[in-house]
Amino acid sequence: MRGAVRENVALAPYMHLRVGGPAEWFLEPFTEEDAALCVRVCRENDVPLRVLGGGSNILCSDGGVRGAVLHLGHHNRMVRDKLRITAGAGVTLASLMRSTKELGLAGLEKLTGIPAHVGGAVAMNAGTREGETFEFLTSLTLLEATGELVLWSKKDMKPRYRDGGLDGRIVLHATWELHEDDPNAIFQRFSESLKRRNATQPVTQRSVGCVFKNPPGDAAGRLIEAAGCKTMRNGGIEVSGVHANYFVNSGTGTCTQFVELLEEVRKRVQAQFGVSLEPEVKFWGF
Ligand SMILES: Cc1cc2nc3c(=O)[nH]c(=O)nc-3n(C[C@H](O)[C@H](O)[C@H](O)COP(=O)(O)OP(=O)(O)OC[C@H]3O[C@@H](n4cnc5c(N)ncnc54)[C@H](O)[C@@H]3O)c2cc1C
Structure with a gap:
């Protein structure tokens, strides 16, 4: 496999909250094929496998985790095709939004300030009152538990509140179809959302974001x-x-x-x- 396989790696530095013990194995594959190989080898050897994005919604035990943690930090490419933008699972939402703003592609500013990687944002259907990750998603490249690559189109997606409905599949790429707008207008909306967030959330402190889901009809x-x-x-x-x-x-x-x-x-x-x-x-x- 191309990439790194490390043993006994401290997870706290990867977690937004900065708590948590070590992972028995820490896997950082370079390509889709390398990621698929990680999944297959873990499955064949009964090694539990977890996927880590930006670590902003995970509470990791002080004793750490048995088995392997898959980190897709190398999957950090973005490709534009007209109104579509495809991003690897390891791209941060912040850099995705910076790029789409500069390209004059609007829609994702609804997710402003969510400290996620693309993979974690899709897995959680991260969102705000203004919108959710799945709103403009048109396709997903995923890894099945068997290590097989699959492509999902809109009709395959069944997102729920803070749940991308992936049933354990691993996100490798996501493609959004956005709409054109003036970069200054996009920046304006981006800044306003950020201002609102900064005034109402402890953004400068270490946390996991919202600890509990909002119950129906309440906060x-x-x-x-x-x-x-x-x-x-x-x-x-x-x-x-x-x-x-x-x-x-x-x-x-x-x-x-x-x-x-x-x-x-x-x-x-x-x-x-x-x-x-x-x-x-x-x-x-x-
Ligand atoms: C300050 C702060 C503010 C926040 N504000 C918001 C907000 O406004 N709205 C909101 O929805 N959330 C918010 N969150 C929570 C968090 O940012 C989201 O849940 C986000 O989607 C998590 O993304 P991540 O990349 O950090 O994922 P992680 O925390 O690393 O992982 C979260 C889950 O996704 C899975 N996962 C990660 N990558 C993949 C992948 N490639 N394929 C499959 N599964 C994967 C993990 O296994 C785990 O189950 C906030 C968190 C913080 C710390």
Whole structure:
């Protein structure tokens, strides 16, 4: 395989929250074929395989994870074809948006400020009130659990709220069809969304974004705040005073402290409002 295979690699530096122990194996394939080979070899040897994007929605156990972690950082190419843009799974949404803005292609600015890679954004159907990742997606190149490459068109996609509906498939490329607009107008919308985000979320602190999904017809942050949990603390992890659905790491936090705080907040919201909050964050190594 072309790429790197490393053993016992610390995951915390790859996680937005900066917590988590090591991965037994860390795989960084160069090409699609190399990624497919990783999937096949892990499957044939019963090695559990997880895919890591930007690490902004993963809570990794302090003890780390058994098996292999696949990182698609080398899959970072973008190709334009008229109104379409195709990006590799390892491209950050920030650089994708910068490029589409410069090309005068509009639509993706609805995702402004989401700290994701393309693969993670598709897997989670990341979005904001203005729109979601799948809105302008036209095709996906995916790896099946068998290592087989498949191409999905619009009719194959069944995204849900914060779930790309991939059922464990791995994203290699995504293609969006956008519309033309003046780069200055795109930049204007981009800046306004960023300004709103900066005013309402703890963007400069380490977190996993929203800890819980919004329950139907309500907002998890509102419920957590109303249950008196804002600024509640457990060791180095705190319920943000800016937005209660964000738990932030002061720098000394651990995964164990995060989970204890999460359970306490969930218990209090359940007791006061009878609402069972469902985590949005993905748990690794539990
Ligand atoms: C400050 C902050 C703000 C945020 N704001 C938002 C927001 O406004 N809206 C929103 O929706 N989310 C938000 N999030 C959460 C997070 O950014 C999204 O869930 C994002 O989609 C995760 O992308 P990632 O690349 O970091 O994925 P990761 O966190 O690395 O992974 C998330 C999940 O996707 C899977 N995955 C990653 N790459 C692939 C791939 N190539 N193929 C298949 N599966 C893959 C992982 O296995 C995991 O299950 C925020 C997070 C932070 C820290």
